[in-house]
Amino acid sequence: MREIHAPGARRPARITPKSMGVLRVLADNPGRVVTREALLAAVWPDTMPTNDVVTQAITQLRKAFGESTEGPRYIETIAKSGYRLLVDVEWLSHEEGEPRPVGAGSPEVEIDEAPVKENAADNVAASTAAPAARQALLFRRWAWGIGLGVLAIGCVAAALWWSGLKRPQVGAQDEMTALLPAPRPYRLITSAPGFELAPTLSPDGSQVAYLSSMTEELAGTAILVQTTEPAQPRTLTFPPEGAWDTNPEWSPNGREIAFLRRSPGEDCRIMAVQASGGEPRVLGGCDPHNRPSFDWTPDGNGLVFSSPLSGDGEPGLRLLDLATGRWRSIEYGASAEDVDTAPRFSPDGKWIAFVRNTPLGDLWRIPSKGGKAERLTHQRAELRGWDWTPDGEAIVFGRRVDSHTRLYRLDLSDRAVIDLGIEDAQAPAIAAQANQLAFVQRKPQFGLYRIGDGGEGERARPSQRLFPSTGRDSLPSVAPDGRQIAFTSDRSGEFSLWWADMERPASLRLIEGIRPESRHLPAWSPDSGRLLIVGTDARGHYGLHELEPTSGQLRPLPVPVPREDLLFATYLPNPDHVLVVAGKGDGQQLVLFDRRAIPWRRLASIDGVSFALPDPTQGRVLFTRLARDGLWQSDLGLAAASIRQVDSRRPASQRYRTWTVTEDGQIEYLEQLPGCYVSLRHIGIGRAHAPPRCLEPTHLSTINGFSAHARDRVTYVSMAVVDGSDIGFLSLDPVPTESGGGFW
DSSP states (O other): OOEEEOTTOSSOEEOOHHHHHHHHHHHTSTTSEEEHHHHHHHHSTTSOOOTHHHHHHHHHHHHHHTOOSSSOOSEEEETTTEEEEOSOOEEEEOOTTOOOOOOTTOOEEEEOOOOSOSOGGGOEEEEOOOTTTOOOOEEEEOOOOSOHHHHHHHHHHHHHHHTTOOOOSOOHHHHHHHTSOOOOOOEEOOOOSSEEEEEEEOTTSSEEEEEEESSTTOTTOEEEEEESSSOOOEEOOOOOTTOEEEEEEEOTTSSEEEEEEEETTTEEEEEEEETTOOOOEEEEEOOTTOOOOEEEOTTSSEEEEOOOSSSOSOSSOEEEETTTOOEEEOOSOOOTTOOEEEEEEOTTSSEEEEEESTTSBEEEEEETTOOOOEEOOOOOBOEEEEEEOTTSSEEEEEEEETTEEEEEEEETTTOOEEEEEEETEEEEEEOTTSSEEEEEEEOOEEEEEEEEOOOTTSOOOOEEEESOOSSOEEEEEEOTTSSEEEEEEOTTSSOEEEEEETTEEEEEEEETTEEEOSSSOOEEOTTSSOEEEEEEETTSOEEEEEEETTTTEEEEOOOOSOGGGEEEEEEOSSTTEEEEEEEETTEEEEEEEETTSSSOEEEEEEESEEEEEEEGGGTEEEEEESSOSSEEEEETTOOGGGOEEEESSOSOGGGTTSEEEOTTSOEEEEEEETTEEEEEEEESTTTTTSOOEEEESSOOBOSSOOEEETTTTEEEEEEEEEOOEEEEEEEOSOBOOTTSOBOO
């Protein structure tokens, strides 16, 4: 029945099978911290959920236990770690079909599910006691003497949870421990200061090449090579002044490493260098305003390249023949709205897989000689690198979840997605002939900074950190009044929304009842009284919400967009109108809604939009596109005839969130320049050639958004307090288990 009988409750509370699974794992580890990753792996073993599902399960358990701020607490949140059951657990056996008596005032949980063993010892009850009252919380499992039909109704979800797990005959507590997979061992093979990025493995997995830089933006990078044991690297390339070497890719025969030598905005060359060292050779040219991605063809005679972002040439993937230097488009129905990046040939050469419509994209594949494109995932996620397994039967990819990135494995046979359990990992690279994987591990700490603008041609005033913590603070959104600020942070242990009146620092508080998604800043209303937030509320409803931060009142809004497609929303000067960025098929669109009607009435739309903001001062909407660099504008009604380009180069398509519009109509773009990690540039007619202003020379900023207040001449930016990355390395060989082995 999955019911919890809490002290003082008039009736038992029924919980979901997943909440029951979370409770079982916590009960098997009383007093010990169970990480969110362990809970995800145990209760959601073959899916790719966000951390929201754990939060929802914990919230349901707390409500079922009757927790309150004044009463006893049963589950503790451990900041940046996980959860801990605060009470003792006693496992009680009983005769089949004879429930044990429950002590007065004790919370009681009843589980109605199919037995997973014939051993009667597996039917258990657990009791826990609050620290103050030492009350007993009993978990009872009965072998009900009823037909299989009734059992199927009560336990289908539990059966799905347990399906596929082959377990030996063990005791109740040992069985629960078996749900927690052993951590997959890995080691860090680099430890230099700064950033080690973009690893690529030799075919036999014995060597790794990667980029080394003091910045994440790869300014002045060179390619280094070392063995896959911790060892001193050797520098393989020596770019000239002002050039960056990026995108290393090991050749199929293991003899060469192809790469790009870029002088941004000036020159781009495709080059290759012997893995043993020497002078690089030029393979071809590339767009200096673009940053293409590529892979070797299986025979080593060519390269497959990503879609062009400049708008020139045919859309879709292209092949470069190294013998002739000729380019050829691959025919598979790609349109001008499709941005296909990170192409890679399958180990057998039959397929090319790629990411479509990054930065919120999915994995696709096509036959290597062309043909219909097939979608492999339906995540609309921020993917951070991917690679094939050597057998070609799976793909390993990195994905951003809240403020973290993780590695997942996609099985191509059944499309099951498995969390590999590696925190803060991205950019996986797998050896073509060995079960060896390299990846980038980055564990940054970000803080919010207020930076005063010194004016045109002047250096910015010193930055001031707001609300210090050891968490990851991001997405700072300042209200039009210049006093209030909302931001996201994991400083409480969970990714949450925070609010403060900056004139009263003690007002800083967590906004209960909403878990924001991590892509976009919350959007303030023109009167600074409300916020539009896309996220999940306390009832587990994902959608668009309107929040009054001073009171904490939150209400869902009936936007007629499938919740999996909802990305961002913002107010317009007309209070009856709302702009929404939402998924549409394989891409995205900007939609104008009239909120007076229920459901909201759709007024107009623009396809291929990645992000948009209103500019009330000049009566326009500014937006970026998925498939192009640059900035566009339309009138407030999104009329097609009003659309025109504002800037052809900025923002770069991969930095589509690093721009904002101030209340006086200024368009500000945040970028990184040589000698200045955080630089602010004006975009717009008459100001495009104004020199950028250096806000911060030595700290990196996030690329998922910032805000500025023109009247106060202040910019609010999330910048790294502690940052850097290293290369990790692990084996993908089967991990021995008690049941005789298993893969991953």
